Amino acid sequence: MYSCPSCGRSDIEKTDTCSCGADLTLLRHLDAVCDAWFNRALGCLAEGEEGRALEWLSACCAGRPSDAGAALALAKVWARLGHWREASSALSRAADIDPCIEGLEAVRQAIQEGLSPAAKPPKERAGAGSARGRAGEGRKKIPKKASKRRRKRGR
Numbered sequence: 001m002y003s004c005p006s007c008g009r010s011d012i013e014k015t016d017t018c019s020c021g022a023d024l025t026l027l028r029h030l031d032a033v034c035d036a037w038f039n040r041a042l043g044c045l046a047e048g049e050e051g052r053a054l055e056w057l058s059a060c061c062a063g064r065p066s067d068a069g070a071a072l073a074l075a076k077v078w079a080r081l082g083h084w085r086e087a088s089s090a091l092s093r094a095a096d097i098d099p100c101i102e103g104l105e106a107v108r109q110a111i112q113e114g115l116s117p118a119a120k121p122p123k124e125r126a127g128a129g130s131a132r133g134r135a136g137e138g139r140k141k142i143p144k145k146a147s148k149r150r151r152k153r154g155r
Contacts, residue, residue: 002027004018004020006018006021007022016028033063034067038070038073041054041073054077054078057073068094068097068098069094071094072107075090075091078090082114091104091108
């Protein structure tokens with residue numbers, strides 16, 4: 001996941017000391033912190049707190065930029081919130097890290113459908129079957145509430 005800050009060696013995942021003698025303990029702890037952030041994001045998603053999940057997943061992606069699973073999860077949350085461009089960007093990062101990650105194509109398809117306005121059916125509005133619900137035809141004006149002065153006078 002990380003490389004040695006002293007010599008740049010990349011195969012240091014399971015050691016506390018690099019062959020060059022550099023202490024790698026903090027890097028190993030950072031890896032555990034990123035796992036905790038990812039798990040916090042999953043907990044927030046389970047509670048319906050997508051915004052908070054975005055924060056935890058963003059932290060996880062910043063702390064461990066080579067985590068394709070975190071980038072894919074970030075793309076899913078952005079898509080869930082309807083932020084298609086951000087979702088597409090996170091998905092591209094996930095694909096760059098691991099082009100074979102499970103679920104990549106399903107998320108890609110969902111994002112493409114979200115980006116294409118023609119692919120989404122229009123949302124129904126209240127009274128869509130009547131003339132009032134179509135393109136503003138015959139819309140009834142809603143009266144404004146009485147001002148405080150009128151209410152005080154009893155009018």
